[in-house]
Each structure stands twice: as C-alpha cells, then as structure tokens.
Amino acid sequence: MAKEQVLEVLESRKGEIVSGLELAEKLGVTRSAIWKEINALRAEGYDIRAVKKTGYRLEENSDILSAFKILSALEWDGEEAQLHVCKQTDSTNQRILALALEGAPAWTVYAAEEQTAGRGHAARAFRSPHGKGAYCSVLLRPGQGIGVQELVMLAAVSACDALGRYAGIRAGVRGEDDIVCGGKKLCGILCEALLECESGAVSFAALGFGVNVYTPPGSPECDERFETSLFGCTGRYCNRSELIGALVSALYRHSGRLRREGGQALRERYQALLRQG
Numbered sequence: 001m002a003k004e005q006v007l008e009v010l011e012s013r014k015g016e017i018v019s020g021l022e023l024a025e026k027l028g029v030t031r032s033a034i035w036k037e038i039n040a041l042r043a044e045g046y047d048i049r050a051v052k053k054t055g056y057r058l059e060e061n062s063d064i065l066s067a068f069k070i071l072s073a074l075e076w077d078g079e080e081a082q083l084h085v086c087k088q089t090d091s092t093n094q095r096i097l098a099l100a101l102e103g104a105p106a107w108t109v110y111a112a113e114e115q116t117a118g119r120g121h122a123a124r125a126f127r128s129p130h131g132k133g134a135y136c137s138v139l140l141r142p143g144q145g146i147g148v149q150e151l152v153m154l155a156a157v158s159a160c161d162a163l164g165r166y167a168g169i170r171a172g173v174r175g176e177d178d179i180v181c182g183g184k185k186l187c188g189i190l191c192e193a194l195l196e197c198e199s200g201a202v203s204f205a206a207l208g209f210g211v212n213v214y215t216p217p218g219s220p221e222c223d224e225r226f227e228t229s230l231f232g233c234t235g236r237y238c239n240r241s242e243l244i245g246a247l248v249s250a251l252y253r254h255s256g257r258l259r260r261e262g263g264q265a266l267r268e269r270y271q272a273l274l275r276q277g
Contacts, residue, residue, distance in 0.1 A: 002027060002029055002033060003040050004068075005027050006023060006034060006037045006041065007046070007058075007066065007068065008068045009023060009026060009027075010048065010056065010057075011058065011066055011068050011069050011072075012068075012072075014058050014059075015057065015058070015060040016057065017055045017056070017057045018057070019054065019055035019056075020035065020056065022055070038056055044064065045064050045131075046058065046062050046064050047061070047062035048062070061237050063131070063237075063239055063240055063241075064113070064131075065111055065112075065240060065241055066085070066241045067083050067085045069239070069241035069245070070083060070109075070111065070241045070242075070244050070245045070248075071083060071245070072245070073242045073244070073245020073246060074248060074249050075245075075249040075253075076249055076252045076253070081107050081108070081109050081248065082104060082105060082107065082108040083108075083109045083111070084099075084108070084109065084110045084111070085111050085112070086110075086111075086112050086113070087113045087114065087130075088112060088113065088114045088115075088116060088130070089110070089112040089114075089115060089116070090115065090117040091115055091117050091118050091119055091208075092110045092111065092112055092115060092118075092135055092137035092208055093119060093137045093190055093192055093206045094117070094119075095110045095137070096108065096110050096137040096138070096139045096206035096208075097192060099139065100139050100141075100194070100204045100206070105139075105141075106140055106141040106204075107138065107139065107140075107248075108138070109136060109137070109138050109139075109248055110136065110137050111135065111136040112128075112135050112136075113131055113135075114129065114130035114131070114135075115128035115210075116128075118210065119190060120188060120190060121190065126188065126190075126210060126223055126225075127221065127222065127223040127224075128210060128223075129215060129221040129222070131214075132212070132213060132215040132221070132222075133210060133211055133212050133213050133214070133215065133240070134209065134210070134213055134240045134243045134244050134247070135209070135210050135211075136208070136209055136244045136247060136248070137206050137207060137208040137209070138206070138208075138248055138251055139204060139205075139206060140205045140207060140251075140255065141203070141204045141205075142202050142205065142255075143201075144201055146202060146259075146263075147200070147201075147202060148191060148193055148195075148202060148205075150258065150263050150266065151191045151193065151202065151205050151207065152176060152177055152189070152191045153266050153267065153270040154207070154251070154255060154258060155177065155189040155191055155207045155209070155251070156176075156177050156179065156189060156270060157254055157266060157269050157270055157273065158247065158250040158251040158253075158254045158255075159171070159179045159209060159211075159247065159250070160172065160173065160179060161250040161253070162247045163181070163186070163187070163211075163230075165246060165250070166238075166242065166243055166246040167230055167233065167234050167238060167243075168234070169181050169230075169233050169234065170276070171186065171187075171273075171276075172273050172274070172275075172276030172277030173270065173273040173274050173276070173277045174274075174277040177190075177191075178277075179211075180227075180277045181228060181233045182228070182233070183277070184217075184227035185225055185227045185228070186211065186226070186227075186228050186229070186230065186233065187209060187210065187211040187212070188209075188210045188223075188225065189207065189209055189210075190206075190207075190208040191205060191206070191207050191208075192205065192206045192208070193205035193206070207251065209247050210223075211230060211243065211247075212226040212228070212229045212230065213229060213230045213231060213238055213240055213243070214229055214230075214231050214238075215229055216229065216232070217229065217232075254266070
C-alpha cells in the first residue's frame, strides 16, 4: 500500500520536489522504505527524478494511468466511481460486461494501458497499444425509456464534449460513432448492452471509448481505422488519466441531461455533430 500512497502524494504535487523526509513522516515509514517504493514506481515506468539532497519529483509529462489522477479529474456530484485500472486486459468493455453480470453498480469504470483483444463493431479487432491511447469503458444502468440508439448518441456527444473541454479541439461525428477532428478519425466508441427480451428495455450497457493519443497513423501498431491522434491535433502533451476523467465526467453530465430533459436535446446535439463531422 505504501507504493500507492507515495504515488498519490507525488501525483498531487506533480512537477514539484517533495522531500524524502516529508514523505516518510506523512506515511509513517522510514526514508529507506520511501526509496524502495520510489524504485518500484520507476520500474513500472513512472518518470520520478531524485534531486540530490532535496527530494523526488514526478515529472509533468509522466503519463502512466493513475487511479488517483482519474478520480481527481472527475467532475460530478454523484457517488465516487467504482474504478478499476490495470496495465493490460483483454477488453475494457468485456470486463465491464462481466462486472455488470456480477452486480456491479452503475458508473463502474474500467481503464487499461493496453487491450489485447479490443473490439470494434461487428467484433472487429481494435488495436490498442500499450501507453498510446485512452481505453476505458463505463457501466450504465439507464432504466426505462432509454434505448440503445440513445446510448450511442450519448457516448458520441460525451466524447466530443470531453475532447473539446480537455484538449480544446472541435470534434465531430462521422457515420454513427466515429469521432473525428478535421474530418479524420480520432476516437472510436462501442456500445454493448443486455436487453430484456419481452420489453426490449436496456438492463445495462457498457460504453467503451478508445482515443488515439500518441500513435502516428499508418504505423504498424496503430489501428488502421485511426487517421489522426490527439497529439497530432493539438501538438502538445496530453495526460491520458485526465482525459479519461474528462470522458467519464462528460458522460455523467450528458446522462443527467438525458434523464431530466428527454432525448430531443440529445438528438439535436448529435445531429449538429454529424454535420460538423
């Protein structure tokens, strides 16, 4: 647990120097224990610099998925998200569907550094290289009156909103659910749901997002459907944990509007994004 606590302190003061003594006193351990945990975090890929006779600094551009960072980026007034973050999984949507069948609550979130069996539409493979994109899925239990088409629109509108708020880009929708910037695909979404046979109501849904953050289009590891990257659109560093927080926050915000106002406003916004795409 000490490793996670050290990371939480460094994340909360990212770019600043934090002394080993301060960390040791804050966590109630020895300075040698802090050094051991710092080395363990470095081995996982965190860019932590030791500044001689001063302390440790988590570099601003260190971009490893962090549960603490994702939760810190959430903007909502609901209960804390049930968040799962891992280095590698088969498919974040598959993990959410499995958790839903086990009774997980709405707003359970699953994020991964890499998907080994990521999926697109019609079960097509979706390449998700390690550390290059934002891959996450969210569990919704929408209740009566919200169907699959509304959920697809909800995911698309939320993705465009999040990309605009976080990265300052003007995203649109192409087809039904390709999220594009300047007419080039940047993000894919996948909605999978369990329907009740008699009523056709959605029992639960997994809304998955895959944003190409860093992989150059056309490179061997990049999914062939991507035509640009977030870095290519903005020309600057983008923190993937903060982006996932922005995606989940936008989904929460627009889900609330859908429940309060019905589907007409959502459809109008979706149609505007289609024209924009």
